[in-house]
Amino acid sequence: MSKNFLxxxxxxxxxxxxxxxxxxxxxxxxxxxxxxxxxxxANGDFTLGREVDKLEEAFANLVGAKYAIGVGSGTDAIFLxxxxxxxxPGDEVITTSFTFYATIGAIVTAGGTPVxxxxxxxxxxxxxxxxxxxxxxTKAIVPVHWxxxxxxxxxxxxxxxxxxxxxxxxxxxxxxxxxxxxRTGTFGLTGCFSFHPLKNLNVWGDGGxxxxxxxxxxxxxxxxxxxxxxxxxxxxxxxxxxRLDTIQAVVANHLLSKIDHITSSRIANAQYLDEGxxxxxxxxxxxxxxxxxxxxHIYSFMAENRDSLANFLRENGIDAKVHxxxxxxxxxxxxxxNYKNGDFPETEKAANGTLSLPxxxxxxxxxxxxxxxxxxxxxxxNRL
Amino acid sequence: xxxxxxxxxxxxxxxxxxxxxxxxxxIEEIGNSGQYILGANVSRFEKEFAGYIGTKYAIGVANGSDAxxxxxxxxxxxPGDEVITQPNSFIASAWTIVATGAxxxxxxxxxxLGMDPDHLSQLITSKTKAxxxxxxxGNPVRIDKIQAVLSGTDINIIEDAAQAVGAKFNGQRxxxxxxAAMFSLHPLKNLGVLGDGGVITTDNExxxxxxxxxxxxxxxxxxxxxxxxxxxRLDEIQAAVASIRLNNLEANTAKVRSIAAQYSxxxxxxxxxxxxxxxxxxxxxxxxxxxxxxDDLQAHLHSHGIETKIHYPVPIHLQDCAKPLGxxxxxxxxxxxxxxxxxxxxxxxxxxxxxxxxxxxxxxxxYLDRML
Numbered sequence: 001m002s003k004n005f006l007x008x009x010x011x012x013x014x015x016x017x018x019x020x021x022x023x024x025x026x027x028x029x030x031x032x033x034x035x036x037x038x039x040x041x042a043n044g045d046f047t048l049g050r051e052v053d054k055l056e057e058a059f060a061n062l063v064g065a066k067y068a069i070g071v072g073s074g075t076d077a078i079f080l081x082x083x084x085x086x087x088x089p090g091d092e093v094i095t096t097s098f099t100f101y102a103t104i105g106a107i108v109t110a111g112g113t114p115v116x117x118x119x120x121x122x123x124x125x126x127x128x129x130x131x132x133x134x135x136x137x138t139k140a141i142v143p144v145h146w147x148x149x150x151x152x153x154x155x156x157x158x159x160x161x162x163x164x165x166x167x168x169x170x171x172x173x174x175x176x177x178x179x180x181x182x183r184t185g186t187f188g189l190t191g192c193f194s195f196h197p198l199k200n201l202n203v204w205g206d207g208g209x210x211x212x213x214x215x216x217x218x219x220x221x222x223x224x225x226x227x228x229x230x231x232x233x234x235x236x237x238x239x240x241x242x243r244l245d246t247i248q249a250v251v252a253n254h255l256l257s258k259i260d261h262i263t264s265s266r267i268a269n270a271q272y273l274d275e276g277x278x279x280x281x282x283x284x285x286x287x288x289x290x291x292x293x294x295x296x297h298i299y300s301f302m303a304e305n306r307d308s309l310a311n312f313l314r315e316n317g318i319d320a321k322v323h324x325x326x327x328x329x330x331x332x333x334x335x336x337x338n339y340k341n342g343d344f345p346e347t348e349k350a351a352n353g354t355l356s357l358p359x360x361x362x363x364x365x366x367x368x369x370x371x372x373x374x375x376x377x378x379x380x381x382n383r384l
Numbered sequence: 385x386x387x388x389x390x391x392x393x394x395x396x397x398x399x400x401x402x403x404x405x406x407x408x409x410x411i412e413e414i415g416n417s418g419q420y421i422l423g424a425n426v427s428r429f430e431k432e433f434a435g436y437i438g439t440k441y442a443i444g445v446a447n448g449s450d451a452x453x454x455x456x457x458x459x460x461x462x463p464g465d466e467v468i469t470q471p472n473s474f475i476a477s478a479w480t481i482v483a484t485g486a487x488x489x490x491x492x493x494x495x496x497l498g499m500d501p502d503h504l505s506q507l508i509t510s511k512t513k514a515x516x517x518x519x520x521x522g523n524p525v526r527i528d529k530i531q532a533v534l535s536g537t538d539i540n541i542i543e544d545a546a547q548a549v550g551a552k553f554n555g556q557r558x559x560x561x562x563x564a565a566m567f568s569l570h571p572l573k574n575l576g577v578l579g580d581g582g583v584i585t586t587d588n589e590x591x592x593x594x595x596x597x598x599x600x601x602x603x604x605x606x607x608x609x610x611x612x613x614x615x616x617r618l619d620e621i622q623a624a625v626a627s628i629r630l631n632n633l634e635a636n637t638a639k640v641r642s643i644a645a646q647y648s649x650x651x652x653x654x655x656x657x658x659x660x661x662x663x664x665x666x667x668x669x670x671x672x673x674x675x676x677x678x679d680d681l682q683a684h685l686h687s688h689g690i691e692t693k694i695h696y697p698v699p700i701h702l703q704d705c706a707k708p709l710g711x712x713x714x715x716x717x718x719x720x721x722x723x724x725x726x727x728x729x730x731x732x733x734x735x736x737x738x739x740x741x742x743x744x745x746x747x748x749x750x751y752l753d754r755m756l
Contacts, residue, residue: 023418030415037578038408044396046571046579072446072580075601075615089463101601101609108612197420204411204420205619206446227449227475228705233696235703238479241449245579247411247621324607331609333602 017317018371022362023197036250048226049246055253056209059193062176062256063185065211067218070244071225074172074194075102077208078142080242081168081190082110084220087139094133095142095170096125097327097339097347103144103170104328112139114337116329118344122286123147123300123354126346127155134163141167145174145184147323148200148266148295149286153179153187160188168192172208173297175201176263180291185211190221195244195252200266200297201259203248265361266296269368273299273357276372282309282379298323299359304379306353312378318371321356390689391730391739396571398734400578403628407578410624420620422600429623430583432630433567436550437559439585441592444618445599448546448568451582452480454616455542455564456514458594461486465513469544470499471701471711472719473518477544478700486513488709490701492716495659497672498525500718505533514540519548519558521695522574522667523660527553527561542566547669549575550637554663559585569622574636574669575629577622639733640668643740647671647729650744654751655681656725670695674725681750682727688746693728 027033040049052070060068071077082093093112095103098119107114115133120126123146130141141160143151160167167188171177174184175193185191193199195207212218223230228239244252255262277283284302288294300323303309313320327347329339341348357371400407414420426444434442445451461467463485469477471490481488489512492503499517515534517525530541541562545551549567551558559565567573569581586592597604602613618626644666648657656674660666672695675681682692699719701711713720729743 021418023420024416026418027415030412033415034408034412037411038404041400041404041407041578042397044394044400044571046396073615101603101613102615104609105601105612105614109614197418204415204621206421206615206617228479229475233694233698235475235479235700235705238475238482238705240479240483241447241476241580243580245619245622247578248619326607328609332604333609333612 016314016319018358018363018367019319020321020358020360021198022360025362033251033254036254037247040246040250046246048243049249051246051249051253052244055244055249055256058253058256059209060211062259063183063191063211065186065191066213067211069210069212069218069221069225070249071208071210072242072244073206074192074196074199074208075106076242077192077194077210078103078106078168078170079109080221080224080240081192081210081217082107082112082140083224083240084217085140085166087111090137091139092135092137093140093142094130094138096144096146097329097344098123098146098350099144099170099328100172100324101328101331102172103142104334107142114328116339116344118346119350120346122149123350124149124151127152127159130156130159134159134165138163138165141165142170143167144170145177147298147300148173148177150174150177150179150184150292150294157187172199174295175199176259176293177295178293186213189214190217195248200262200295201252201255203251205245205248207244207248207252209244262361263295266359267294269359269363270294270296270299272365272368273359273372276368277301277375280376280379283375296359298356300354300356302350302353303355304353306355309375309378310355313371313374316374318374319358322354323356325351327351388689389691391691391735391742393691393693393728393730394572394732395734396576399576399732403632406628407625410628411621414620414624422617423620425620425623425627426618429618429627429630432627433583434585436630437557437585439560440587440589441585443584443592443595443599444623445582445584446616446618447580448566448570448582449476449480450614450616451566451568451584452476452516452542452544453483454595454598454614455566455584455591456480456484456486457598458591459514459540459563461513464511466509466511467514467516468504468507468512469516470518470520470719471699471716472497472696472722473520473544473700474546474696475700475703475705477516477518478706481516490711490716493719493722494526496523496525496661496664497521497722498523499530501526501529501533504530508533508537508539512539514542516542516544518544518546519551521658521672522548522551522669523658524548524551524553524558524664524666526661527558528663531561547573548667549573550633551667552665553661560587563588564591569618569626574640574667575626575633577625577629579619579622581618581622581626583618636733637667640731643731643735644668644671646740647731647744651747654747668731670728671731672726672728674722675727676725678725678727681747684750685746688742690743690746691730694726695728697723699723
């Protein structure tokens with residue numbers, strides 16, 4: 001059998017003292033979830049059931065959008081949003097190369113050609129460079145709020161308006177993140193969220209949700225996610241099958257009451273790491289901004305001699321990871337787009353230098369101190 | 385899903401009741417494990433399912449529709465290609481073709497509701513890349529004749545076995561005849577789970593390897609994406625439930641076959657009962673009868689507390705979404721006639737003998753009233 005290669009966070013390795021994977025701790029109160037799932041089973045309410053309706057309403061309220069639409073995954077959330085724009089072959093979608101594969105997979109599945117834009121030193125798309133990439137074929141901009149840090153939305157919205165190009169936000173990392181007091185997922189035509197097991201708001205399998213204020217997108221995406229059916233017997237458009245399972249909605253509903261705590265724990269842990277790491281020679285922590293609220297799905301920083309540091313930390317029981325070492329424009333799958341090494345210097349620098357530390361709600365102060373001390377030790381040890 | 389019918393069309397609550405404890409236990413274990421995606425439960429179910437169908441490989445995916453789509457993508461089917469399927473199927477049989485960029489071409493059906501091999505032979509063009517016969521209601525298509533029509537060509541057969549888990553043709557399980565097959569694990573299916581799920585079966589190693597990549601973002605290892613892919617994975621929970629349900633499948637199939645046998649012997653002559661080839665062992669996902677006064681019979685049954693459905697009142701080629709394909713009323717006379725006359729009776733393992741008799745007696749009383 002082939003090995004199933006999963007996103008790196010999911011490759012849990014129980015030998016680490018400080019791990020990225022915290023799922024066994026997270027669901028210690030799962031009896032409440034199990035009780036609700038038993039009810040769903042007893043009712044046979046499995047497909048687009050009441051728990052999905054409940055989640056959609058609560059999630060729309062949480063984010064501050066008019067609608068939320070549960071779908072099969074975060075990938076499908078981006079795909080269905082773009083598909084609803086009716087891209088034609090050759091249409092271009094501007095996005096970042098410093099992202100997870102799914103952002104690009106969704107663009108390509110929707111029929112678009114990804115056009116990559118370099119990033120800033122906060123790992124997010126360089127909004128000032130977007131303008132130069134716009135052509136007659138540009139049909140959408142897909143910013144990624146990488147690691148849970150909102151992109152510069154003011155300028156992006158101006159560009160969107162000026163050229164009449166919609167923004168589809170990849171908010172898979174950024175539940176509850178805010179830019180100037182407004183939550184991500186409400187800036188673009190749609191916002192795309194993931195409930196993958198290691199996201200800040202997670203379920204027991206694959207799941208995603210789309211937020212939008214647009215009546216038209218809401219209706220269109222609801223059709224597309226369920227075979228294009230307007231009722232049981234009539235198919236208005238050829239659609240897809242991408243539905244959030246009712247039992248997964250049960251898990252998400254359960255966690256909605258905890259998302260504030262999850263988020264504030266991650267922020268507190270990140271601030272602690274920032275303080276501890278910022279003076280270390282060899283480390284660069286991204287500049288934080290008072291106007292944005294980052295939710296730290298990933299805590300990453302730039303590290304000199306990154307690979308050696310990563311090995312050193314892992315030898316010391318710290319589950320340090322790289323998200324991700326090879327940017328999208330240099331992936332084998334992108335060969336046909338004819339990008340090359342050197343095309344996006346900031347992206348490539350980030351890919352070569354970024355390192356991520358566990359930052360989730362179950363990381364304790366002693367773990368944070370331990371990680372900081374080991375990083376200090378590494379750089380004081382003349383390894384540079 | 386409460387209903388006022390004394391014989392509801394489906395009873396999912398009852399379907400899962402027998403296994404409720406086992407299901408509850410496995411969900412709890414998976415909840416505890418923290419391993420929710422592509423873990424041991426998916427691998428185990430894939431192995432069990434491949435063994436059951438008799439193929440080398442089985443691959444768990446997000447749903448049956450995605451299974452068809454991923455098979456076609458793995459075969460390189462895309463714009464400019466034609467894929468032949470049936471117009472009397474569920475809409476996903478067609479949209480999955482459209483989603484690859486290829487064009488669906490519809491083939492007339494025969495009295496078993498399956499693809500008509502004679503009509504198929506007239507539809508083959510240089511653009512035909514695959515033929516997707518549908519084992520509708522769990523009733524196998526005339527697969528040997530379809531194979532004969534395609535012999536000497538490099539056109540692949542993709543079996544749409546969404547409704548046909550366990551059905552056999554010439555003693556061989558469907559899902560093992562074509563280059564690959566799709567099964568649905570949707571809750572309403574004979575092997576239903578607690579949400580969306582699907583399985584692909586194949587003996588073809590190349591197709592297997594491709595689909596394994598495509599279902600998981602095109603990744604060949606942690607850091608390398610070989611081809612832009614999709615996210616279409618069977619959840620661990622659903623795989624575990626599928627394993628539990630697979631244990632009961634043969635017993636459940638025997639029960640629905642016995643209901644079908646009772647319906648057939650009691651109703652033959654009043655309505656047209658389902659037809660199968662003598663080589664076929666159908667599994668009766670649905671039990672579809674045909675009668676000219678379908679709407680009246682349905683109204684009568686509903687007024688007697690018996691819920692029925694129509695699969696499907698509007699054939700795919702006459703749907704709004706299919707307008708660009710250029711078909712119209714009269715394109716497929718047999719299919720269109722069946723869609724006007726067909727009625728699906730309740731059939732599921734949890735039906736009681738009383739309920740089965742109620743269905744039979746209500747149909748008999750309808751025809752008796754009309755004679756008097």
